[in-house]
Amino acid sequence: MILLIHKMEGNMKHYLTVLTSMLISSSMAFGGDWTGGDDLPTNPLPCSGPAPAGEAKAYDGGSPTNAPNRKGKNITVVDVPKLVGIGYFAATTQGIMEAAAEMGTMDAKTDGPSEANIDDQITLIDNYITQGVDGILFAANDPGAIAPVLKKALSKGINVVGYDANSDPDARQWFVNQAEFNGIAKGLVDNMAGEVGSGGVAIVTSTFTTPNQARWISEMEAYSKKCHPQLEWLETVEAQEDNILSFNQANTLINKYGSDLKGIYGMTSVATPASADAVTQANQCGNIAVVGLATPNAMRPYVKSGCVKSVVLWSPVDLGYAAAHVLRAVADGSLKPGATSVKAGRLGELSVINGSEVLLGAAFTFSMDNINDFDF
Amino acid sequence: MRVLIRHESILLLVVIIALFTLSIQAEQFATIENLLNQGRFLTEVSLVALIMTFVIVTGGIDLSVGSILGLSAIILGVAWKKMGLPLPVAIGVALSVGTLAGLFNGIIITRFRVPPLIATLATLALYRGLAEGISQARSIRGYPDWFFILGQGELLGVPTQLWIVAFFTIFTGFILGYTTWGRATYAIGANEIAARFSGIAVNKTKLFIYSASGFAAALAGVIFVSRVSTTRSDMGMGLELDAITAVVLGGTSIFGGKGTIIGTVFGLLLIQTLKNGLSLAGVKSDGTYVAIGFVLILTLLISNLFNRSSEG
Numbered sequence: 001m002i003l004l005i006h007k008m009e010g011n012m013k014h015y016l017t018v019l020t021s022m023l024i025s026s027s028m029a030f031g032g033d034w035t036g037g038d039d040l041p042t043n044p045l046p047c048s049g050p051a052p053a054g055e056a057k058a059y060d061g062g063s064p065t066n067a068p069n070r071k072g073k074n075i076t077v078v079d080v081p082k083l084v085g086i087g088y089f090a091a092t093t094q095g096i097m098e099a100a101a102e103m104g105t106m107d108a109k110t111d112g113p114s115e116a117n118i119d120d121q122i123t124l125i126d127n128y129i130t131q132g133v134d135g136i137l138f139a140a141n142d143p144g145a146i147a148p149v150l151k152k153a154l155s156k157g158i159n160v161v162g163y164d165a166n167s168d169p170d171a172r173q174w175f176v177n178q179a180e181f182n183g184i185a186k187g188l189v190d191n192m193a194g195e196v197g198s199g200g201v202a203i204v205t206s207t208f209t210t211p212n213q214a215r216w217i218s219e220m221e222a223y224s225k226k227c228h229p230q231l232e233w234l235e236t237v238e239a240q241e242d243n244i245l246s247f248n249q250a251n252t253l254i255n256k257y258g259s260d261l262k263g264i265y266g267m268t269s270v271a272t273p274a275s276a277d278a279v280t281q282a283n284q285c286g287n288i289a290v291v292g293l294a295t296p297n298a299m300r301p302y303v304k305s306g307c308v309k310s311v312v313l314w315s316p317v318d319l320g321y322a323a324a325h326v327l328r329a330v331a332d333g334s335l336k337p338g339a340t341s342v343k344a345g346r347l348g349e350l351s352v353i354n355g356s357e358v359l360l361g362a363a364f365t366f367s368m369d370n371i372n373d374f375d376f
Numbered sequence: 377m378r379v380l381i382r383h384e385s386i387l388l389l390v391v392i393i394a395l396f397t398l399s400i401q402a403e404q405f406a407t408i409e410n411l412l413n414q415g416r417f418l419t420e421v422s423l424v425a426l427i428m429t430f431v432i433v434t435g436g437i438d439l440s441v442g443s444i445l446g447l448s449a450i451i452l453g454v455a456w457k458k459m460g461l462p463l464p465v466a467i468g469v470a471l472s473v474g475t476l477a478g479l480f481n482g483i484i485i486t487r488f489r490v491p492p493l494i495a496t497l498a499t500l501a502l503y504r505g506l507a508e509g510i511s512q513a514r515s516i517r518g519y520p521d522w523f524f525i526l527g528q529g530e531l532l533g534v535p536t537q538l539w540i541v542a543f544f545t546i547f548t549g550f551i552l553g554y555t556t557w558g559r560a561t562y563a564i565g566a567n568e569i570a571a572r573f574s575g576i577a578v579n580k581t582k583l584f585i586y587s588a589s590g591f592a593a594a595l596a597g598v599i600f601v602s603r604v605s606t607t608r609s610d611m612g613m614g615l616e617l618d619a620i621t622a623v624v625l626g627g628t629s630i631f632g633g634k635g636t637i638i639g640t641v642f643g644l645l646l647i648q649t650l651k652n653g654l655s656l657a658g659v660k661s662d663g664t665y666v667a668i669g670f671v672l673i674l675t676l677l678i679s680n681l682f683n684r685s686s687e688g
Contacts, residue, residue: 127655144606
């Protein structure tokens with residue numbers, strides 16, 4: 001028996017060596033200067049001063065076929081985020097529920113996949129179409145993959161509004177954009193340059209296929225090249241939206257680059273606190289800056305200890321709140337193609353950009369001075 | 377054999393009870409439109425699970441099927457868009473790569489005598505890594521309209537891919553139940569050494585089965601791309617567990633030597649019925665998972681109870 005195990009181990013070792021060498025050669029072949037961004041054109045903002053006004057664009061969203069008149073009527077709405085069980089989407093749900101309670105004419109519920117998985121999300125939406133809802137709110141795990149099922153919803157007369165992560169424009173009616181990609185990119189890179197001056201920086205993202213993150217990284221790269229060329233990009237690593245993996249990946253970066261690493265960007269609300277934790281535990285606070293997207297509650301300990309100076313985000317509660325109001329306005333027929341603004345309860349008038357997107361506002365930087373004013 | 381039939385009849389009974397209960401609970405459930413539509417969602421896991429039945433009957437397992445699906449999908453996209461091959465040729469390339477990936481599993485398992493669990497656990501990582509590397513994590517889109525017939529279209533009022541699943545079911549059911557190939561598969565699972573001494577080409581059979589498993593995963597990948605109209609490297613993640621669950625629920629012994637295609641089909645039907653029916657009845661996805669787990673345990677317990685009493 002022992003002999004057998006030994007023999008198996010021998011074979012395994014041999015086989016694992018072959019496997020490892022294959023993996024190394026393939027990762028070398030795929031290496032190079034790719035940063036984890038996407039191929040879409042970038043539009044970096046000017047290094048200082050106000051952003052130029054964008055050109056007006058015609059409505060490019062879709063429209064439901066034979067939607068019944070829902071004006072002022074009670075409507076049932078399902079909210080399908082990328083995944084459930086993380087703080088960020090719990091906050092958007094909270095916003096949706098606040099809006100629904102205020103209006104009194106919307107029965108909303110949130111149901112999402114337990115992992116950010118395209119297939120589960122599609123199946124879930126399809127089931128709700130069969131069940132017969134009046135409206136669907138979604139945050140897409142993939143802009144293309146979700147399109148057929150959203151188009152099906154439109155064809156059944158269901159109102160469809162996206163938030164947080166967009167689909168193809170013609171597969172939904174409106175999209176509530178939390179902040180423009182180039183605005184977020186500018187906020188992150190400016191804060192990083194302000195903290196480290198110059199040197200090597202690395203990125204911890206979710207996965208290379210996540211559309212928002214890939215877009216931000218592209219815009220960051222473009223803006224960084226234009227305005228802060230002294231920042232040197234080292235590597236982008238994937239950590240899904242997983243706490244432990246994010247911590248490990250940040251830790252690996254710290255060990256791998258040593259004193260060459262001056263800063264880490266966290267691209268998700270999970271990666272940023274995990275990176276801050278890794279820097280804290282490695283006693284590198286002050287030597288390695290962490291700048292990223294995250295919710296204030298998760299970042300409060302690191303901001304208070306002085307390890308993290310700036311956290312960039314919008315309010316996910318407001319995002320959900322605005323999405324619910326936009327859906328109500330679409331169902332009522334008060335938000336039509338060609339509109340330039342829409343009323344969203346306590347948020348006031350929100351402006352329409354890029355044809356069929358509603359802009360929540362500018363990105364916001366949390367720091368030691370103001371982080372206590374927020375609770376989400 | 378009597379014992380096997382008993383498990384499948386219990387399973388059929390559970391499926392019928394589930395169908396009946398759920399159609400009372402949710403009026404949208406038992407409509408032709410909904411049931412056919414569910415067939416679309418069932419396709420990818422069904423194709424993989426049918427061949428997985430063979431794999432598990434030999435006493436093996438194939439954890440790499442989800443990664444092979446992802447790799448084949450990426451190969452399809454890259455061969456078509458980046459290398460400019462005509463789409464039918466690209467589909468052929470994707471299917472070949474999937475089959476080769478399966479064959480590679482088989483070679484590791486038979487030549488190097490690595491346990492299938494470990495071998496395919498390794499290739500699960502390897503193939504997914506290749507998919508991500510080759511795609512550079514970009515999704516590939518813009519397929520021509522005719523390609524969507526496969527995943528989104530209909531043939532004689534039935535979703536196109538359901539015809540493929542039906543063909544596969546009958547074909548694999550026939551092979552496993554009525555041919556020497558099928559009997560060799562059972563013999564290997566029951567006692568591999570005895571099978572070798574009886575003159576069965578054990579390694580050849582295994583190589584063939586693992587290649588078929590790769591092919592099925594690749595075909596599922598092509599259909600999946602057609603259904604969602606885009607290619608991503610993370611496609612098929614976790615598919616292996618869904619397929620294995622259906623096979624084991626269908627009465628196939630994880631130790632090999634026992635199992636039928638019809639059992640796997642019932643297993644697939646039961647899981648999809650519960651997923652869809654509970655969702656339509658207003659149960660949220662977390663509650664649905666709990667219910668599925670509960671029914672799985674219950675079905676296996678009841679079946680074990682009956683089998684033990686009939687053996688005793």
